[in-house]
Amino acid sequence: MNWGAIDKYAKSLIKEAGHRIRVSFYTNISVDTKASANDLVTNIDREIEQFFIEHITRDFPEHRIVGEEGFGDQIDSLDGVVWFLDPIDGTMNFVHQKRNFAISLGIYLDGVGMLGYIYDVMRDDFYHATRGEGAYFNDERLPRLENTPLSEAVIGVNAIWATPNRYVEHEPLIELVRSCRGTRSYGSAAIELAYVSSGRMDAYMSMRLSPWDVAGGMVIASEVGAVSSTMKGEPLSLLGQETFIVAKPGLQQHILKHHIRLK
Numbered sequence: 188m189n190w191g192a193i194d195k196y197a198k199s200l201i202k203e204a205g206h207r208i209r210v211s212f213y214t215n216i217s218v219d220t221k222a223s224a225n226d227l228v229t230n231i232d233r234e235i236e237q238f239f240i241e242h243i244t245r246d247f248p249e250h251r252i253v254g255e256e257g258f259g260d261q262i263d264s265l266d267g268v269v270w271f272l273d274p275i276d277g278t279m280n281f282v283h284q285k286r287n288f289a290i291s292l293g294i295y296l297d298g299v300g301m302l303g304y305i306y307d308v309m310r311d312d313f314y315h316a317t318r319g320e321g322a323y324f325n326d327e328r329l330p331r332l333e334n335t336p337l338s339e340a341v342i343g344v345n346a347i348w349a350t351p352n353r354y355v356e357h358e359p360l361i362e363l364v365r366s367c368r369g370t371r372s373y374g375s376a377a378i379e380l381a382y383v384s385s386g387r388m389d390a391y392m393s394m395r396l397s398p399w400d401v402a403g404g405m406v407i408a409s410e411v412g413a414v415s416s417t418m419k420g421e422p423l424s425l426l427g428q429e430t431f432i433v434a435k436p437g438l439q440q441h442i443l444k445h446h447i448r449l450k
């Protein structure tokens with residue numbers, strides 16, 4: 188497999204898709220809802236996914252593609268090359284803020300993340316990594332992360348998880364929010380993974396993410412020494428929705444041990 192060539196190809200598709208998304212703001216965007224009234228999707232989410240899938244299936248017919256909007260393949264194993272694509276991660280931000288959303292792409296071989304990309308479209312910030320070759324923010328090599336104690340950590344968490352919910356005991360999470368230096372919530376899992384990878388946040392966690400939300404970011408995070416796992420501390424299966432945490436290594440262990448009690 189020529190990963191260098193696939194890397195170049197993926198980068199140019201992502202840049203072109205980003206351009207199309209920026210141009211879409213000059214058109215009428217139609218907003219629909221999916222599973223609930225706050226679960227938004229637009230014609231642009233769908234068109235961008237189709238743009239990727241048309242190109243990838245034509246140029247790499249033996250690869251499989253898993254995309255959020257369902258135009259790709261349904262998979263029940265990670266055999267071979269699988270592209271995990273979120274055409275717009277942070278659709279609510281795309282619709283309401285016209286910023287703070289990203290294209291997220293991870294390319295895996297037999298379940299191992301080989302290439303990872305997060306493109307913050309409106310800032311034109313590109314986070315990318317090749318397995319074993321380090322991670323980059325635009326052309327700048329990202330340094331390996333050093334550990335941070337909880338008292339100095341900035342943690343990405345959606346406030347909803349610190350209220351009573353059916354996934355996790357909320358009292359230890361309230362304690363986490365009180366004990367860390369601060370919390371942030373950007374509304375795009377991909378951007379939050381990019382921020383942990385580039386040292387702008389120290390951890391990010393969510394109770395329910397899909398493979399396309401995290402596949403690209405996990406490759407980037409791993410290249411700078413961040414640890415990604417489920418809330419049980421296990422590797423993600425990438426075959427369905429799972430709990431998720433990415434953090435500097437000591438911090439991940441501390442949070443899982445002291446602040447997560449799954450129901």
Ligand code: IPD
Pocket residue numbers: 255273275276277278279345373374375376377393395396400
């Ligand atoms: C969502 C965003 C959000 C996260 C949700 C995701 P989408 O992705 O990443 O931050 O909290 O769980 O579904 O639907 O905007 O691609």
Ligand code: CA
Pocket residue numbers: 227228255278
């Ligand atoms: Ca969505």
Ligand code: CA
Pocket residue numbers: 255273275276277376399400
């Ligand atoms: Ca997403």
Ligand code: CA
Pocket residue numbers: 232255273274275276277278
């Ligand atoms: Ca999406």
